[in-house]
Amino acid sequence: MNLKNVIQIFILSYLTWLALNWSVNADVLITGAIISVLIAVLLCSHCEVLQEVRLSPKSFAYAFAFVGVFWIELIKSNFDVALRVLTPSLPINPGIVEVKTTLHSNIGKMLLANAITLTPGTLTVDILDDRMFIHWIDVTSTDINEATRAIVSKFEKYLEVMYG
Amino acid sequence: MEIRMLIGSIVTLIGAIFIFLGALGIVRMPDLYNRLQSGTKASTLGTILSIAGIGIINPAWAGKAFIIISFVMMTNPVSSHTLARGAHHLGIPLSKKTVIDKLKEAEANEKKEEQ
DSSP: OOHHHHHHHHHHHHHHHHHHHOOOOHHHHHHHHHHHHHIIIIISSSOOTTTTOOOSHHHHHHHHHHHHHHHHHHHHHHHHHHHHHHSTTOOOBOEEEEEEOOOOSHHHHHHHHHHHHHSTTEEEEEEETTEEEEEESBOSOOSHHHHHHHHTHHHHHHHHHHHO | OHHHHHHHHHHHHHHHHHHHHHHHHHHHOSSHHHHHIIIIIIHHHHHHHHHHHHHHHOGGGHHHHHHHHHHHHHHHHHHHHHHHHHHHHHTOOOOTTOOOBHHHHHHHHHHHHHO
16 A cells, blocks of 8 residues: 555546536535545555656646647647648658657656657657657658657656656 | 637637648548558647637536546547557558658567577
């Protein structure tokens, strides 16, 4: 039984419940609290999903910065791909490139891969240890270091502080 | 009330345009990987904006809309990654425009080392 883990799961499921109900009636609050405690204690006393999350003010600040950077990238690259689709000559230059990540924790790697995949133009195809293979719609460089700087670095510096 | 309706409708409309562009990309792109790029992900922003627009029109649904958006953002990259990985393992060819395939080289290297 890991208390930190249980508390994290409790907070997550309680916030989900509150967002779903969108009311602050006493009965809604109490029912949600009971169900969240049951879920956290019965189902998640051993799961390790959030084990590697660091809880410190700095990591919270970087988490907010990460979400901001991620949204900007998402919107920018959505417009980029939309323009490519609309251009009659279809200016794509696709290929699968290799990049390296310095993250060690599994959840950090997962978030990095998901952030890369969610920004259109780059798609994580496979992960082997610290090497990631990424399908890139517009290959500007096939060199590992150059590709790493273009795709990974902008997300990695935040995730490094959050998960190490 | 009126102004909220207007803003929500515009946001939903922009989302619908992005979804349309994603669908157009599926038709125009040359191979499976590029279709995944536009089909599953150019439409991410479209889905998010459409649902966010509904949340703006009716604030009582804002919490639910937020939860749907977070689930879309969690599951969308996993599914497209799995599709691409499965396709590459099956050996579905990349288009002729492709510049480089590092993953194929890495797999070939591993096979050599095993032998």
